[in-house]
Amino acid sequence: MKEGYIIREQGKAHFVTATVVDWIDVFSRKSYRDCVIECLDYCIKNKGMILYGYVIMSNHIHMIIQSNVAELSNLLRDFKKFSAKTILEKIQNEPESRREWMLERFKKATESHSRNKNYQFWQYGNHAEEIYTEHFLWSKLDYIHMNPIRAGIVSNIEDYIYSSASNYVNGTGVIEVELLEIPKVDVLKPSSFEKYISQ
Known part of the structure; x- marks a missing residue:
């Protein structure tokens, strides 16, 4: 993650961008956009996420969020892990004409990182900017x-x-x-x- 985007003040609201690996247009499908909504809803109800604003575009999401329970970095990690798992399961188990191509790209993305063994859905880093005024x-x-x-x-x-x-x-x-x-x-x-x- 770039030094300028490290979350230093974990309790403050931040503008955050999360981007799909290789800018793949996963969210052109309603089913996957709904997954993001479900994951956000879960984090709001169970993880202490405060969501002030968001948009889901075809290959990235923007949010203004804050955590009232844990460190924001941990909340974002959990959101990305949970949403990636849910979306990848849908890609593998539901009708998807781009399945093989997408999974190949997500698999290739793991070669440069050791954290994910099978697939990497989100790019590393969150491009988090502290809301200061x-x-x-x-x-x-x-x-x-x-x-x-x-x-x-x-x-x-x-x-x-x-x-x-x-x-x-x-x-x-x-x-x-x-x-x-x-x-x-x-x-x-x-x-x-x-x-x-x-x-």
């Missing part, structure tokens, strides 16, 4: 929610199901998140922040 917090949440628009998937942030944008805009989502208090002043560009302050 309110401005940084909201800029990262905005970045998360704008991902599907930048990718050309949807026109409105709240229309992408696998994101916390609908939690903030409509008050509901596929998973509950810890809603952040809307700041009193615009800390983002007015155009992207408009939907938040109109509630």
Whole structure:
């Protein structure tokens, strides 16, 4: 992991990116996106995860998270281990046209690391950035929610199901998140922040 992304303040909220090995588009399938949602839900209910925002893209996820029980590094390790195991089982046991190709890539990724014997699903490291100001917090949440628009998937942030944008805009989502208090002043560009302050 790069030195700049080491989690030094384990109790603080962080913006985290987790990327699939070789940027494989695993999450183009709903089944695997649902696995991530189930794993996040489990960590919220059983591991002390506080999830403030997230988005699941085709080959990576972004989250703003905090741990209220254990060290954040350990929580992320457990989330990645649990989600990788669950998704790999689905790839191996359910209909998947890309099975052999994906498993070959995940197997090859273990050659440079000794931690995983059979398959490596997530890239090592979490690209974790500590949330140190309110401005940084909201800029990262905005970045998360704008991902599907930048990718050309949807026109409105709240229309992408696998994101916390609908939690903030409509008050509901596929998973509950810890809603952040809307700041009193615009800390983002007015155009992207408009939907938040109109509630």
